[in-house]
Amino acid sequence: MQLYLPIAEVSVNAFLLLGAGGIVGFLSGMFGVGGGFLITPLLFFLGIPPAIAVATGANQVVASSVSGVLAQLRRKAVDFRMGGILLAGGVAGSGLGIWVFALLKAMGQVDLFVQLSYVLFLGLVGALMLNESLRTLLRSRNPNAPIRRAHVHTWVHRLPFKMKFRASGLYISVLPPLGVGAFVGFLAAVMGVGGGFIMVPAMIYLLGMPTKVVIGTSLFQIIFVTAFTTVMHAVTSQTVDMMLALILIFGGVVGAQIGARVGVRLRADQLRILLALLVLAVSFKIALDLLLTPGETYSIVAGRLP
Amino acid sequence: MTILRALLALLLSVLPATAEQIVLGLSEYRVSITADFDGSEILVYGAVKRQEPIPAGPPLQVVVTVEGPSTPLTVWRKDRRWGIWVNSAAVTIDRAPSFYAIATTGPLREVLSETEDLRHRISITRVIRAVGIAAQADDSPAFVNALQRIRIQEKRFVLKERSVALSDQTLFRTDIELPAALTEGDYRVRVFLTRDGRVLDKLERSIFVRKEGLERFFFRLAHDQPLVYGLLSLFVAVVAGWLASAAFRLLRN
Numbered sequence: 001m002q003l004y005l006p007i008a009e010v011s012v013n014a015f016l017l018l019g020a021g022g023i024v025g026f027l028s029g030m031f032g033v034g035g036g037f038l039i040t041p042l043l044f045f046l047g048i049p050p051a052i053a054v055a056t057g058a059n060q061v062v063a064s065s066v067s068g069v070l071a072q073l074r075r076k077a078v079d080f081r082m083g084g085i086l087l088a089g090g091v092a093g094s095g096l097g098i099w100v101f102a103l104l105k106a107m108g109q110v111d112l113f114v115q116l117s118y119v120l121f122l123g124l125v126g127a128l129m130l131n132e133s134l135r136t137l138l139r140s141r142n143p144n145a146p147i148r149r150a151h152v153h154t155w156v157h158r159l160p161f162k163m164k165f166r167a168s169g170l171y172i173s174v175l176p177p178l179g180v181g182a183f184v185g186f187l188a189a190v191m192g193v194g195g196g197f198i199m200v201p202a203m204i205y206l207l208g209m210p211t212k213v214v215i216g217t218s219l220f221q222i223i224f225v226t227a228f229t230t231v232m233h234a235v236t237s238q239t240v241d242m243m244l245a246l247i248l249i250f251g252g253v254v255g256a257q258i259g260a261r262v263g264v265r266l267r268a269d270q271l272r273i274l275l276a277l278l279v280l281a282v283s284f285k286i287a288l289d290l291l292l293t294p295g296e297t298y299s300i301v302a303g304r305l306p
Numbered sequence: 307m308t309i310l311r312a313l314l315a316l317l318l319s320v321l322p323a324t325a326e327q328i329v330l331g332l333s334e335y336r337v338s339i340t341a342d343f344d345g346s347e348i349l350v351y352g353a354v355k356r357q358e359p360i361p362a363g364p365p366l367q368v369v370v371t372v373e374g375p376s377t378p379l380t381v382w383r384k385d386r387r388w389g390i391w392v393n394s395a396a397v398t399i400d401r402a403p404s405f406y407a408i409a410t411t412g413p414l415r416e417v418l419s420e421t422e423d424l425r426h427r428i429s430i431t432r433v434i435r436a437v438g439i440a441a442q443a444d445d446s447p448a449f450v451n452a453l454q455r456i457r458i459q460e461k462r463f464v465l466k467e468r469s470v471a472l473s474d475q476t477l478f479r480t481d482i483e484l485p486a487a488l489t490e491g492d493y494r495v496r497v498f499l500t501r502d503g504r505v506l507d508k509l510e511r512s513i514f515v516r517k518e519g520l521e522r523f524f525f526r527l528a529h530d531q532p533l534v535y536g537l538l539s540l541f542v543a544v545v546a547g548w549l550a551s552a553a554f555r556l557l558r559n
Binding site for chain 1: 343380386391449453525535551
């Protein structure tokens with residue numbers, strides 16, 4: 001069944017979109033990530049214009065994060081104070097990101113910038129995650145290996161403006177969370193992602209937050225950052241396609257619930273290795289597109305050069 | 307009575323003194339883009355009206371064009387820089403139609419002379435207005451060629467020679483396919499009668515292509531009330547997320 005998307009002005013197979021939303025939802029439910037880093041490239045691949053894919057991707061992440069955070073709230077695994085600080089940084093970063101996005105769009109380099117961000121950040125996070133989880137796996141097989149300290153004091157803990165975060169059991173400066181929030185907000189705006197794949201490792205390794213509150217808190221602040229991004233994209237460039245978002249959300253929420261069920265049956269360390277491989281595969285695919293000679297070196301964009 | 311006669315005389319003097327004239331019909335004058343829009347087909351049919359017998363000499367030919375709304379475009383060329391492919395040069399095209407189809411009774415070059423093509427802007431090359439592009443990039447004609455090549459590949463520019471059926475040099479008909487990825491606007495339908503490459507008569511009609519229903523609502527809201535639209539899409543996302551979580555909790559219990 002073909003469906004005409006009113007904002008993207010293309011006609012796409014509705015079942016293909018539902019399937020894409022479902023697969024991404026399945027993976028995000030299984031691994032506990034937003035899935036924005038998968039949906040946006042998938043939409044490029046299905047022929048949705050990049051600007052629409054990024055803005056609509058952000059809208060879809062709002063829905064999946066709301067669904068996820070409700071589950072975490074019931075487990076009391078959300079640090080609202082930390083979330084608020086991250087959010088303050090996130091909104092500033094997102095605003096900057098929207099501005100950069102519009103600037104790059106005018107320069108004709110937005111596709112390149114989005115692709116490079118994907119290659120760089122997915123590659124980096126994927127490699128770190130793979131390294132970490134392989135080491136954990138090896139350590140679990142070797143009982144004599146040295147035990148790592150859970151909490152290491154670094155330069156992060158010597159910064160001013162300290163604040164107590166009771167749910168996380170932390171007393172640290174507000175500057176690192178603000179910075180992390182701003183950085184992730186920026187990525188959310190230019191990549192159409194929630195930024196969970198950067199936020200989660202940053203919270204664990206940089207801020208030293210306990211793992212049990214990390215996912216809930218990250219989802220909590222991602223809701224607001226992607227909500228802000230969605231509205232900003234809608235206002236500045238009219239690139240949010242509600243019809244597209246609805247189908248992706250529907251496929252996504254169903255997929256996420258099934259994924260979560262499957263994820264429970266798999267072991268955590270194996271899950272992490274799978275997720276790392278998936279992230280690396282996406283990064284590799286986008287890198288190939290940049291490196292290989294394209295079939296068509298010309299492209300057409302509506303409107304004049306400014 | 308004298309006034310009527312004078313009017314008639316005036317009318318006759320204004321009317322072109324062509325011996326062969328087009329009478330035209332379209333299967334549709336309005337195309338609605340709804341959610342399940344999957345392209346459309348327009349039947350263009352008509353007849354040649356004449357007061358005298360069919361003139362001797364080269365046979366009558368018919369050219370039908372359908373043209374979507376024109377907009378300015380920018381064509382980018384990628385080049386390899388630091389090992390990766392980067393957009394490096396751009397040419398702005400003043401006006402190019404979002405859709406353009408030509409159907410003819412024979413090979414376009416035989417049906418239409420170069421001068422008539424230039425005057426009426428009929429072929430794909432002529433319908434693209436690329437003025438003053440030479441200064442924008444080296445080898446700027448390559449950009450216009452690329453625009454044509456990509457649009458032809460996307461089936462947005464279509465040249466179908468010999469697809470107009472003409473019987474007894476009098477009745478003609480052709481089907482023009484409108485693609486699924488259609489933009490809103492007034493689509494101009496032109497029909498030319500030619501003989502020996504010269505245009506004898508031409509006629510123009512419009513087809514109104516409009517988004518309808520939900521499509522129209524979303525599109526108008528997104529452009530007229532972007533803030534309301536943004537907030538609405540947020541609301542929908544939040545409600546969908548909450549509903550999903552609630553529904554599956556119910557299912558589990």
